[in-house]
Amino acid sequence: MSRGESLMAELIKGMHDLAIDLGQHNDYADKLLLKNNAMTEKLVVMKEYKQAINAVDACQAPGHRAKLVAGLQQESRQVQALKEEKRILEHSMEEMLQVFNILMVQHRKFVEDCRRSDAMIDLLHKLREQPSYTEDSRVIKLAALAKDVVEKASANECKYKELIVRLATENATMRLLLNMPNTHISNALNVGKLQISEAESEPQSSNFENKAGSNV
Numbered sequence: 001m002s003r004g005e006s007l008m009a010e011l012i013k014g015m016h017d018l019a020i021d022l023g024q025h026n027d028y029a030d031k032l033l034l035k036n037n038a039m040t041e042k043l044v045v046m047k048e049y050k051q052a053i054n055a056v057d058a059c060q061a062p063g064h065r066a067k068l069v070a071g072l073q074q075e076s077r078q079v080q081a082l083k084e085e086k087r088i089l090e091h092s093m094e095e096m097l098q099v100f101n102i103l104m105v106q107h108r109k110f111v112e113d114c115r116r117s118d119a120m121i122d123l124l125h126k127l128r129e130q131p132s133y134t135e136d137s138r139v140i141k142l143a144a145l146a147k148d149v150v151e152k153a154s155a156n157e158c159k160y161k162e163l164i165v166r167l168a169t170e171n172a173t174m175r176l177l178l179n180m181p182n183t184h185i186s187n188a189l190n191v192g193k194l195q196i197s198e199a200e201s202e203p204q205s206s207n208f209e210n211k212a213g214s215n216v
Contacts, residue, residue: 011111015107015111018107022100025096025100025171028171029093029096032089035089036086036089040086043079043082043083043086046075046078047079050072050076050079053071053072053075054072092170092173092174096167096170096174100167102163103163103164103167106159
């Protein structure tokens with residue numbers, strides 16, 4: 001199998017895996033939307049319940065008024081907590097969509113760089129099969145150009161992997177938020193931000209750069 005065919009097979013496999021991952025995230029986004037709609041319906045019910053409590057409170061004796069006020073305050077706090085949770089979910093979904101858009105832009109750029117580097121490597125191999133002493137400088141320039149293209153593609157691959165790590169960390173934080181009581185949401189957000197900063201600071205290695213450098 002030639003170098004171009006091997007890279008194309010790896011690229012197709014990566015695009016297939018990315019498509020599967022995007023499908024899974026779409027399903028997860030649909031679940032979040034369903035939960036958001038359920039929360040909205042619950043807020044409407046809570047509002048109606050609050051109005052009913054006010055109507056009952058107006059008819060109750062003074063001795064029971066304090067208990068009704070305490071219950072109403074508790075319900076109000078629950079409503080505020082639900083609103084905050086809804087806001088956090090909406091913000092997280094917006095960030096996830098932004099990361100998806102950046103990821104797709106980087107992926108398309110990486111694919112284009114791979115195609116360009118494959119074309120340059122094939123041209124260089126053809127020139128090596130027919131050496132000419134009068135065209136040494138031309139071959140050297142083409143080799144330098146091919147090396148530059150491969151290095152750019154490798155750098156883009158590193159950025160692509162960093163975005164994937166960040167997206168995975170954000171997804172883990174989202175799952176943690178959905179399964180955690182409201183009192184711990186702020187602490188979970190701080191932990192998620194710390195994990196994202198640590199993941200972005202880790203160096204990313206590139207096997208593609210080593211393979212392309214050996215061929216050049």
